[in-house]
Amino acid sequence: MSENNKQILEQKLWDIANTLRGRINADEYRNYILGFIFFKYLSEKQHLYANTLLVDEGVKEYTNITDVETLEAIKEESLAQLGFYLAPEQLLEALIKRGANSYIIEELEQTLNYIEQSTMGTESEEDFIGLFQDVDLASTKLGKTPDKRNEVIVEILTKLNEIDFRLEDIESDVLGDAYEYLIKQFAAGAGKSAGEFYTPQEVSTILAKIVTLGKDKIRSVYDPTCGSGSLLLRVAKQTKVADFYGQELNPTTYNLARMNMILHNVHYSRFNIEQDDTLEEPRHKDQRFEAIVANPPFSANWKGDANPLNASDVRFNQFGKLAPKTKADFAFLQHMYYQLADNGTVASVFPHGVLFRGAAEGVIREYFIKELNAIDAIIGLPANIFYGTSIPTCIVVLKKCRKADDNIVFIDASGEGNFIKEGTQNKLRDEDIQRIVDAYANRQEIAKYCRIATLAEIAENDYNLNIPRYVDTFEEEEAIDVNQVTERLKAINTELSEVDRKLASFCDELQIPTPF
Structure with missing residues (x-):
């Protein structure tokens, strides 16, 4: 990805972050935005990895899989290689489709909890447990009513879903750099x-x-x-x-x-x-x-x-x-x-x-x-x-x-x-x-x-x-030329004498005493 495209990605993510600016303080909306970006990343990672596993099966699309045995096999491989698992219906794009016409907060909360629960008893458990605990979907700061909160969350997730993270580009660390960019932006305002x-x-x-x-x-x-x-x-x-x-x-x-x-x-x-x-x-x-x-x-x-x-x-x-x-x-x-x-x-x-x-x-x-x-x-x-x-x-x-x-x-x-x-x-x-x-x-x-x-x-x-x-950073002042200073003082005295003469003449004209 070019530097220009990287900057475009950063700007798009920051624009999404600004969806919450003004509603809640920087410390809190940072947690929501970074948490949702992370969820999108996991969703795309799971989708891409599952599709690579399905190539040999003659199936190209993970979201079309309904066979229980196949899904269980994908889950086992995903936990071993990725450290987590998401079922097709739990992917971000699937949630967005349902969220266009329905209330998804509870479903989203269950999905975020499931990501952590899927790692229980595996080597990755410590790395995933509690990751989303700061994403409080019931907070009234997102909206006074459940419908208002749902509206905000769907808006943010929809905008995120429109961005291609290009995770298939294995040589690129652009998303990670963009995430760092957001952390920096939040720090600047914190x-x-x-x-x-x-x-x-x-x-x-x-x-x-x-x-x-x-x-x-x-x-x-x-x-x-x-x-x-x-x-x-x-x-x-x-x-x-x-x-x-x-x-x-x-x-x-x-x-x-x-x-x-x-x-x-x-x-x-x-x-x-x-x-x-x-x-x-x-x-x-x-x-x-x-x-x-x-x-x-x-x-x-x-x-x-x-x-x-x-x-x-x-x-x-x-x-x-x-x-x-x-x-x-x-x-x-x-x-x-x-x-x-x-x-x-x-x-x-x-x-x-x-x-x-x-x-x-x-x-x-x-x-x-x-x-x-x-x-x-x-x-x-x-x-x-x-x-x-x-x-x-x-x-x-x-x-x-x-x-x-x-x-x-x-x-x-x-x-x-x-x-x-x-x-x-x-x-x-x-x-x-x-x-x-x-x-x-x-x-x-x-x-x-x-x-x-x-x-x-x-x-x-x-x-x-x-x-x-130990390190002397003292800067010496420019050497003083005594002759130049003497000449300047003479010139100043001459100028002052002329001022005195003119003032005395002015006082004589007004017939008032001179002030010196």
Whole structure:
């Protein structure tokens, strides 16, 4: 599909989303629109797959099948290969035909529930259970009466049914990209909550490029605060990924992440997304990952020393201190380091406070540098590039087995010329992203941009990693020409003398005293 056709698809989907704009807030209509798009995707996927199974049977169309044995065989194959099953009468197009003249909300609700129920007892159960729990078809926000709600739902599904997702084009990831586009659009209008489910694509790309540097394939990628899963999927655009892992606290966002993985053609056997508090209830603690990317909630609260188990937790106990209860940033960093494989890389976004705050955080930071020698790079990003917050942020890069083990790379990409303004946001261009990645990869000093600081120098600075201590971005003012200033002052004095003369003459004419 051409770039133009991709943009047309994105616009069509956004136009459908606007069907609900103004009726309910962005957080809620996002759930309906993305849920319905996902249902259409599953419907088309099932239809296309069933038709391929029927080729050898001399039958071309799944919707014409009524034979119970044939349907049961298709169900068995579908559950094994797709991870779910839809009968012919449950496909979107069949529901739309009936919805033109009848009330379909109950039938649609039963179909969405059936998708989840069809996976019970199969390998894909965890990946499909509860996926549609945020699509509340009985909500009065869709319409005050059942008939009004039915009218809105039929309108949305009819418009969706008119779009060809072109799922037969196996080389295309256009639908997944369009889904990401919608998630981005919803994030732009979601205010502070946007950071819970979406990391700007430009930042995701930097993280993905760093953790895949020099690798044409990786065994696993993990995100402990995975949101919509966009960071995990961005890594797959940089290199081949065998398996995807993530954990997300928010149940709505957790559902969105699983939908996003499936829509990007990641087979259910290749991803494991869990829902729970990563710091208190880590679901992948026994596993180690080759690449870890994350955008944890900035300076979030956590239980810290209020949970006595944290002091003895192997993720935290070697550092001597626990992260403050009001700032979980280092707790997330410690968690990621623990989950990292020896040949792996962590790249995660944090507020700048992790670089210089003292007390317990200072102790943890010193241990990371002095005892573990794990911090490989600090990258300062421009302010106002994240949805919902304008604060400047930084990327912290960790490795367990560093080649350049006597220094840390500092990059300051926050200055003018390293980004552009786009509306109310700052945005990194492709060349800005590549400059950051190249500076990190090459480890060469660039005036006012990149500095390679030795561990000895960092120790002298009491393990403070504040970027201005290492990257001097000061711009000298133009040298002052004293002779030019003297001549200008003389000219000003001459002009003032002339003004005084004219004023005195004017006062004489009026026969009034001069004011000086």
